[in-house]
Amino acid sequence: MRPFEYTRAASVGEARTLGGRYIAGGTNLLDLMKLEVETPEKIVDITRLPLNEIKATEDGGLKIGALVTNSVLAADERVRKNYAVLSRALLAGASGQLRNKASTGGNLLQRTRCGYFYETSQPCNKREPGSGCAAIGGYNRIHAILGASDHCIATHPSDMAVAMMALDAVVETEGADGRTREIPLKDFYCLPGDTPHIETVLNAGELILNIRLPKPTGGFHVYRKVRDRASYAFALVSVAAVIKTNGGTISEASLAFGGLAHKPWRDPKVEEMLIGGTPSRDLFSKAADRLLADAEGQGANDFKIPLARRTLISVLAEATQGA
Structure with missing residues (x-):
């Protein structure tokens, strides 16, 4: 150091x-x-900043201070009751000791766990722009199958961010010039393109103050994380789902995916395909087709494509079992 x-x-x-x-x-x-x-x-x-509280908002949602620890957030009664997918995602991530220290804002800003990014003797466009990507053609079992580029195939490691993406979270920030911003999480992260070192839309010196969750919509919450071992492992594939049914059909669907892309992945076309449909394996299979239409493996991670398919179908079956 x-x-x-x-x-x-x-x-x-x-x-x-x-x-x-x-x-x-x-x-x-x-x-x-x-x-x-x-x-x-x-x-x-x-x-020491006053950013460690979880407060109710006027519209019935929650405002989560950037310094609230993952343990406190996962255990909050309001989160467990109304945003269960978030609590489950947090408990699926890291270890108890790390959750006791990790902050909500910091969790959103985690950097990739690509081994080539961590190994400074290897080329990495994320670490050193223009140096190349050793993962392409290298050992890429944990790498992206969606949204990647010729410059980077890394994945985002956060479980919490996947759940917050499904919940339509908004990030509140204050810039170095004192101006505040409200950034929907769906617009917060950048895809790699030819600038994989630029990971978010934050400007230099911009500080995350709070993360705001909208009023809960109810529905059935599922967080499924598929990984190599039962604890302290990053997702090969994860799915955060909030599904509502009415009269035997799907009335609302919100889905986000981890382990597949440079950022928590969300495809509105998949959700649109589900809404109004009668839960069935055929419908779920078509949704998986839509999700993975542009998926591309790199050899060692080809297995993620059928794994993502099976995981999504299983999660949708669980979330609609009472329909």
Whole structure:
């Protein structure tokens, strides 16, 4: 780890004017610094900022402070009751010790777990733009089958972000200039294209303040994570589903996927195909066809395509079993 300057911010205003990398739980950033994947010259500790509460909003939703830990969020009674898919996703991620430290804002900003990104002796366009992508043609079992490019096939590792994508979360931020923004999570992440080092739409110095969830819609919540072992493993495929049925047909459907792309993946056309339909294996199979129409394996990760198909069909069957 290289030397760096450490400062603890006393307020949001001070944090955004200090000019450095923000750190809260540090469960990802510190690892990257130890391996010298990231080498910030200045670290701004934001753990003392008043961003650690979960509050009800006027429209019946929830506002989650960026410093709320994953453990606290997963255990919150309102989350467990009204946003069960989020609680389940959080409990499926990492270990209890890490959830006790990891922050909500930091979870959204996790960087990929691609082995070539972490190995500084290997070329990686995400780590060093223009150097190449060793995963293409290399060992790419955990890599993307959707939304990838010739410059990067990495996947986003967060479970929480997948559930929040299905819940139509909105990210509230404050920029270095003091201006605030509300960014729908569906617009928050960038696909790799030819700039895989640009992962979100955040500007330099922009700080996540809160994540807002809309008023709960009810429905049946499912979070399914398929992984190599039962704990402390990233998703090969994950599905977050919120499904409502009425009179034997699907009236509302919200689906998001992890382990498949550079960001939590959501395809509105899949949801549109389901809405108004009668739950059946044929309908679910057609939805899977739509999801995976543009899927492309890289050899070692070809298995993800049939795995994603089976997982989606199984999740939809579970979510509509009472219809």
